[in-house]
Every structure is written in structure tokens, then in C-alpha cells.
Amino acid sequence: MPAFNEEEAIVAAVTNVRSALDRLTNNPEIIVVNDGSTDRTGERLDSMAADGWLRVLLRRAALARLALASTSYTINVEIIARAVQAGLQIREVPVTYRPRRTGRSKVGIADVPQSIIALLALRRALRDTPPD
DSSP states (O other): OEESSOTTTHHHHHHHHHHHHHTTOSSOOEEEEEOOOSSSHHHHHHHHHTTSSEEEEEHHHHTGGGOOOOOSTTHHHHHHHHHHHTTOOOOOOOOOOOOOSSSOOSOOGGGHHHHHHHHHHHHHHHHHSOOO
16 A cells, blocks of 8 residues: 555554455555655554554665656556566455545646656556566
8 A cells, every 4th residue: 555645544544454454364464655755654654563464665665676766646556567577476455445534635637647648658668678
């Protein structure tokens, strides 16, 4: 689960994911990729991680092997594409999206053109990069 400056919503989001996973398995693990948040997202995640079922990764440090370049909302697509290219195993887990109850979205219709440009650039980069 990616997170960037989500201090208002991260606890509820992780709690909801945990609740859903508890219905599927006895030993859930949630991984949150904190994408360099400058608010208190990291502190909130760290306090939840004390129980051992939540791991918090810092994108630039923990995923350096994937040579990530995205700086926008396309980071999720790039993580998956580069992980596949590197031969890492990917497992899809169904997600039900619900409207936010706290905080505000940082994505709007104005972001669509830039996201398309970023996805096309990623496609070219992946095509030009040999697999590991």
C-alpha cells in the first residue's frame, strides 16, 4: 500500500486492510511503502508497526534495487512493472476502494494528462532497459 502525506487517513486505511485480511488469514502482513512523507505519516505507521503485522518501507531505500524513477502517482505501476522485469514474484490481492472519510485526495482530473505522459515514458524506459 503506497502512502504519501496521509497522516489524517493512514491509520483508518491500514486498520480497514487489517480487518479484511483477518477474515482471509490467521497471519496477515501489511506492507506500506512510505513515499517520503513530510508529515507525520511515518510516525503513525511506526506506532502501528510495533505489533509485528505491519512493515513500513521507505521507497528510495528499500526498493533501490528496482531503480525507480517515478515521482508521481505512477509509482505503483512502476513498482509492479520493474518487479516483474526483475523476476520478483507478484501476488494480486483484491481491494475494495471506498471514499475517504478523512483527509483530502491529492489527485484530480488535472493530473490525468501528466499521468499519461509519465506512463508512456515508463513504457519506453522499460522497453529500453534489459531485464536483471
